[in-house]
Amino acid sequence: MSTMRDFRIWRGDETGGALVDYQVEVNEGEVVLDVIHRLQATQAPDLAVRWNCKAGKCGSCSAEINGKPRLMCMTRMSVFAPDETVTVTPLRTFPVIRDLVTDVSYNYEKARQIPAFAPPPDLRPGEYRMMQVDVERSQEFRKCIECFLCQNTCHVTRDHEENKRVFAGPRLFIRAAELDMHPLDTRKDRKEFAQAEQGLGYCNITKCCTEVCPEHIKITDNGIIPMKERVVDRRYDPLVWLGSKIFRRRS
Amino acid sequence: MTEIERLSFDVVVIGAGGAGLRAAIEARLHGKRTAVVCKSLFGKAHTVMAEGGAAAAMGNVNPRDNWKVHFQDTMRGGKFLNHWRMAELHAKEAPDRIWELETYGALFDRTPDGKISQRNFGGHQYPRLAHVGDRTGLELIRTLQQKVVALQQEDDANPDSDGCIEVYAECTITEILLDEIGRVAGAFGYRRESGQFVLFQAPAVVLATGGIGKSYKVTSNSWEYTGDGHALALRAGASLVNMEFVQFHPTGMVWPPSVKGILVTESVRGDGGVLLNSEGRRFMFDYVPDVFRSQYAETEEEADRWYDDPDNNRRPPELLPRDEVARAINAEVKAGRGSPHGGVFLDVSTRMPAEVIRRRLPSMYHQFKELADVDITAEPMEVGPTCHYVMGGVDVDPDSTAASVPGLFAAGEVAGGMHGSNRLGGNSLSDLLVFGRRAGAAAAAYHSSVVGDLPQVPESAVAAAVETALAPFATESGENPYALQQELQQVMNDLVGIIRRADELEQALVRLAELKERAKKVSVTGGRRYNPAWHLALDLRNMLLVSECVARAALERKESRGGHTRDDYPDMDPAWRRINLVCSLRGDTVVVEHRPLPAMPVELLRLFDIEELRKYMTEEELAVLESDMTESAIGQSGVEAGAEFGAGRSGSTADGKEGTSR
Amino acid sequence: MTTTATGTEVRSRAKITARTLRTDRWWLAPLLTVLGLLAFVVYATIRAFMGRYYWVDDYHYLTPFYSPCMSQSCIPEAAHFGRPLPEFPGFIPLAVISLPFLLAFRLTCYYYRRAYYRSFWLSPPACAVAEPHAKYTGETRFPLVLQNFHRYFFYAALIISLINTYDALLAFNTADGFGIGLGNLILLGNVLLLWAYTLSCHSCRHIVGGRLRHFSRHPVRYWAWTQVSKLNARHMQFAWITLGTLVLTDAYVMAVSAEWFSDLRFYN
Numbered sequence A: 001m002s003t004m005r006d007f008r009i010w011r012g013d014e015t016g017g018a019l020v021d022y023q024v025e026v027n028e029g030e031v032v033l034d035v036i037h038r039l040q041a042t043q044a045p046d047l048a049v050r051w052n053c054k055a056g057k058c059g060s061c062s063a064e065i066n067g068k069p070r071l072m073c074m075t076r077m078s079v080f081a082p083d084e085t086v087t088v089t090p091l092r093t094f095p096v097i098r099d100l101v102t103d104v105s106y107n108y109e110k111a112r113q114i115p116a117f118a119p120p121p122d123l124r125p126g127e128y129r130m131m132q133v134d135v136e137r138s139q140e141f142r143k144c145i146e147c148f149l150c151q152n153t154c155h156v157t158r159d160h161e162e163n164k165r166v167f168a169g170p171r172l173f174i175r176a177a178e179l180d181m182h183p184l185d186t187r188k189d190r191k192e193f194a195q196a197e198q199g200l201g202y203c204n205i206t207k208c209c210t211e212v213c214p215e216h217i218k219i220t221d222n223g224i225i226p227m228k229e230r231v232v233d234r235r236y237d238p239l240v241w242l243g244s245k246i247f248r249r250r251s
Numbered sequence B: 001m002t003e004i005e006r007l008s009f010d011v012v013v014i015g016a017g018g019a020g021l022r023a024a025i026e027a028r029l030h031g032k033r034t035a036v037v038c039k040s041l042f043g044k045a046h047t048v049m050a051e052g053g054a055a056a057a058m059g060n061v062n063p064r065d066n067w068k069v070h071f072q073d074t075m076r077g078g079k080f081l082n083h084w085r086m087a088e089l090h091a092k093e094a095p096d097r098i099w100e101l102e103t104y105g106a107l108f109d110r111t112p113d114g115k116i117s118q119r120n121f122g123g124h125q126y127p128r129l130a131h132v133g134d135r136t137g138l139e140l141i142r143t144l145q146q147k148v149v150a151l152q153q154e155d156d157a158n159p160d161s162d163g164c165i166e167v168y169a170e171c172t173i174t175e176i177l178l179d180e181i182g183r184v185a186g187a188f189g190y191r192r193e194s195g196q197f198v199l200f201q202a203p204a205v206v207l208a209t210g211g212i213g214k215s216y217k218v219t220s221n222s223w224e225y226t227g228d229g230h231a232l233a234l235r236a237g238a239s240l241v242n243m244e245f246v247q248f249h250p251t252g253m254v255w256p257p258s259v260k261g262i263l264v265t266e267s268v269r270g271d272g273g274v275l276l277n278s279e280g281r282r283f284m285f286d287y288v289p290d291v292f293r294s295q296y297a298e299t300e301e302e303a304d305r306w307y308d309d310p311d312n313n314r315r316p317p318e319l320l321p322r323d324e325v326a327r328a329i330n331a332e333v334k335a336g337r338g339s340p341h342g343g344v345f346l347d348v349s350t351r352m353p354a355e356v357i358r359r360r361l362p363s364m365y366h367q368f369k370e371l372a373d374v375d376i377t378a379e380p381m382e383v384g385p386t387c388h389y390v391m392g393g394v395d396v397d398p399d400s401t402a403a404s405v406p407g408l409f410a411a412g413e414v415a416g417g418m419h420g421s422n423r424l425g426g427n428s429l430s431d432l433l434v435f436g437r438r439a440g441a442a443a444a445a446y447h448s449s450v451v452g453d454l455p456q457v458p459e460s461a462v463a464a465a466v467e468t469a470l471a472p473f474a475t476e477s478g479e480n481p482y483a484l485q486q487e488l489q490q491v492m493n494d495l496v497g498i499i500r501r502a503d504e505l506e507q508a509l510v511r512l513a514e515l516k517e518r519a520k521k522v523s524v525t526g527g528r529r530y531n532p533a534w535h536l537a538l539d540l541r542n543m544l545l546v547s548e549c550v551a552r553a554a555l556e557r558k559e560s561r562g563g564h565t566r567d568d569y570p571d572m573d574p575a576w577r578r579i580n581l582v583c584s585l586r587g588d589t590v591v592v593e594h595r596p597l598p599a600m601p602v603e604l605l606r607l608f609d610i611e612e613l614r615k616y617m618t619e620e621e622l623a624v625l626e627s628d629m630t631e632s633a634i635g636q637s638g639v640e641a642g643a644e645f646g647a648g649r650s651g652s653t654a655d656g657k658e659g660t661s662r
Numbered sequence C: 001m002t003t004t005a006t007g008t009e010v011r012s013r014a015k016i017t018a019r020t021l022r023t024d025r026w027w028l029a030p031l032l033t034v035l036g037l038l039a040f041v042v043y044a045t046i047r048a049f050m051g052r053y054y055w056v057d058d059y060h061y062l063t064p065f066y067s068p069c070m071s072q073s074c075i076p077e078a079a080h081f082g083r084p085l086p087e088f089p090g091f092i093p094l095a096v097i098s099l100p101f102l103l104a105f106r107l108t109c110y111y112y113r114r115a116y117y118r119s120f121w122l123s124p125p126a127c128a129v130a131e132p133h134a135k136y137t138g139e140t141r142f143p144l145v146l147q148n149f150h151r152y153f154f155y156a157a158l159i160i161s162l163i164n165t166y167d168a169l170l171a172f173n174t175a176d177g178f179g180i181g182l183g184n185l186i187l188l189g190n191v192l193l194l195w196a197y198t199l200s201c202h203s204c205r206h207i208v209g210g211r212l213r214h215f216s217r218h219p220v221r222y223w224a225w226t227q228v229s230k231l232n233a234r235h236m237q238f239a240w241i242t243l244g245t246l247v248l249t250d251a252y253v254m255a256v257s258a259e260w261f262s263d264l265r266f267y268n
């Protein structure tokens, strides 16, 4: 069963561009990425789009569909009304390369700044023992497919380019949380790093990251807020502070 | 003249999947200046799609497991066509490679005593697959990616250190360049983003480019799988082995059409899912082949008991190796007992509580919910075979992964031999780590050996590579690359698919030759910046070349074995077990040659029951073997005895001594 | 691309001028939030300063808006903790001890922050809809950095929840001994939901167990964390429900106290 549908796709590069209208065939069960591929094969061979697995596993095909940040390969055409025009634009927060492809290097640069996992020096490979309940929290964050939809949606950088300098973004906050909750990580200063270097304080927990995450990671509730609370432990909680002083004096 | 970015490294790794990253890490740890080049973004290589797990005989769940059992399973799964030495190294080293990942930060699912948990999988006798839910590949690649970043941070902190590791993402290599005396001198390619050309000058190149599945219409593979590494190796003068063996995974999605082929992980069966035909019958009981009869349950009751008591029951036939299950599904559908959309039913909904399904198979649950509107906790899935993995690949030396061209190495799916005629699930991820590491080390050693006499890239070779790359722009209103690709996929699917016949294969070769001619005239419009039509036009060349190898080798092998099923030669033929088919390129044509399979040393043969070997080996082999095995004091001489079965490649049979696992 | 920049050029974003391309009614949620919060604030302000109808003498109902009542101005029976404080002028609410803490608890609550940042401050009004401000520093500077003190207000809220519970229990002891009326059920229901809101707090989740690295070594705290986590997933619902029940409870007490209608008694 196939029908003709209206699509509007942003074509252009950093020098400028516009939404271009297309009429394209759509079949039952298809996703937006299928339609983009049909456009490439039949009408716009050089339409630039980034994709890889077409199974929602690699996080390559992020774009904005009718204004909402989504994976093109996981957006079924059946979610739109039959006469609805489907508008596809590149991620807004990152520089555009061409058409639907953006330069996401910001995310990789921020990832490179986070101190890596610090393994316990006294354990050799094969000697690691961790309990399932202790790894579960970090495992949730490791589901991240690095689609950068959260990074794109977060208003801190989406609406304020200048904040990119000081703000690492939700993807990297859950990386920080993952390491801080890792049962065997030996670094003690991850909270301080998150606050001082990653710009945790810029987040106003408005939860858009969680709303768009295709892996349904509870970025805010399970990652960012616990990190904020951990920072509070260190910086703003006199009871804990006092406790740590007394404890330190005793030991 | 076109502007070319020139970079110089000690080791260049093509591919940033599990194999590529592990190789690059190893080269960097050996103090080499290392580059990793990949077509997609960093951390998105095909390996992210792997679901079920990585096989390693750690014995965490069943302490009876050890490398010998793993080795036996691998050989059996590959129907004894595997390169024994690769299977041996793999089985011995896999546990160390998995444990090592934990020191990089990986978080596998745990056993109650805090060790890495292991799950059952087709063809593995014991629970053996280290896993994280059903996203093991993601964990693997993220871990390695983060290890690369960790090393980069170390390098940033010590700017004076020798080694380094740089990642060139979205950069496609189109040619391996050799120096005047035929040694690897570098790799040429373009940056997808800008269309700019890049030349990596390096004496050692590791191919880790993965597989070829995108030449098929129904496949679980991503767009990257255009067989680039296979083709690069051929064009550089190396050869490919076992190309006729393509694994069709028994369970891909069949509906809706646009997702046809997407994988349904084998863990669904490993965790208790059963295959049913339209009559509701667990048909796999009817398809247990003789060679496996003794190891698989004969009744549903026994099969069901196995999940809780594997020591006293035999495993369910749903967990037969993939080739068997795929053929069985194919036969059921052909016999008219398929599901409405041309597959069979795979059911977990009646076998586990909904909440357990959601916890153990989260991404399957989402995949079906979101792409097919099917709730797998309430209804069965519809599944059918999908092109999944190529067992064939670059012909390499097992210990060093070196190809026949000096300076060229290959690891991962692009390398051949390890899996024989059929790969067991979970053996790929561990293969990536074991041989990725070996490739990195060997490439580093090779670099050290030539450092005084580094090969130089001839300018003429660069100019030729530029010309080839730009050709599609020069042609006007020629062929549409997308249309050509679709035709190719259709040809491979219909004529070189899961069941093959001589006349169809011949027809395929004719069609491929036509396509090859037409591909020379493909034309693209627009500029070089991120132009997918151009990218595809260049990939097409590789797909066609590799498809031809598959078709030619398939026509040549006149028996059915593992991932190669001939309608006209339906049985396994022990004589063919002794033969590897090797493809190479002479001028523009692919030639296929027979080569004796390297023989297994007797101490490894002894791991098997002679009755089992009887099913695979020729009378002649058995006669030698029997006399040999009865001699008590064989010891080390087994190596020589083994060599009589067929002259193995030098370097592999000669080195038959027990590889100690580090 | 990830490690070697292709050049030094600074690239720019796709030039799309529309503030958002969303086609759904994204403005509905912030609008409802504004209306809901405003309605509560207006009601609560009026009641807090009303100074009457907070105590039902027959059945010992005390509205949470006036608890604890500790001023000389309080009706003596309503002052469960005595009246150590002097008489208050009309512009000071009688529950001046608890109200500021409750206000601060809700103001700094992670959920309410999200709600008012989005709906009042439009930062952002909805996901992928541009916010109107030229600069943004989030919670890094004064005064918003004070949001980090949420935890103390949580401690305070715990105490106040205890007081409210005490009030609700005392109400079973009417002037004529034990009795149950609709008002009791309302007070009790309100207190239960207040507990649900308070215990589902993110800070609570952290203190109870979230701060641990090894759950396996603290099975009791892990259990508690799991329970709080279950509540926490509903924190937003509790935030709204308790606004509703607070108003309902207070309005009921006011109505009975002002004798607009009489309490429905089940027993005594």
Ligand SMILES: Cc1cc2nc3c(=O)[nH]c(=O)nc-3n(C[C@H](O)[C@H](O)[C@H](O)COP(=O)(O)OP(=O)(O)OC[C@H]3O[C@@H](n4cnc5c(N)ncnc54)[C@H](O)[C@@H]3O)c2cc1C
Binding pocket: B014, B015, B016, B017, B018, B019, B020, B037, B038, B039, B040, B044, B045, B046, B047, B048, B049, B050, B051, B052, B053, B054, B055, B136, B137, B171, B172, B173, B174, B189, B208, B209, B210, B211, B220, B221, B222, B224, B228, B229, B263, B388, B389, B411, B412, B413, B414, B425, B426, B427, B428, B429, B430, B432
């Ligand atoms: C859906 C699915 C599930 C699977 N599940 C399992 C499982 O559970 N267990 C298991 O063991 N195996 C599994 N496999 C198989 C396994 O994932 C693959 O065989 C394995 O990941 C291959 O890894 P690799 O390192 O060889 O290559 P890949 O991970 O595929 O990486 C190839 C790399 O090469 C790069 N590349 C390719 N061509 C070029 C070029 N011309 N220039 C530059 N770079 C290039 C690509 O960009 C990519 O980075 C699964 C496969 C699929 C498709």
Ligand code: SF4
Binding pocket: A153, A154, A155, A156, A169, A170, A202, A203, A204, A205, A206, A207, A208, A209, A210, A220, A224
């Ligand atoms: S919750 Fe924080 S990190 Fe997430 S989108 Fe909002 S401001 Fe950004």
Ligand code: SF4
Binding pocket: A059, A143, A144, A145, A146, A147, A148, A149, A150, A151, A170, A171, A174, A209, A212, A213, A214, A215, A216, A217, A219
């Ligand atoms: S956290 Fe979610 S939205 Fe963000 S990058 Fe990862 S998968 Fe994408």
Ligand code: FES
Binding pocket: A051, A052, A053, A054, A055, A056, A057, A058, A059, A060, A061, A062, A071, A072, A073, A074
């Ligand atoms: S293509 Fe991989 S997530 Fe969409």
Ligand code: FES
Binding pocket: C105, C108, C109, C110, C111, C112, C150, C154, C197, C198, C200, C201, C202, C203, C204, C235
């Ligand atoms: S009360 Fe809402 S988070 Fe604490």
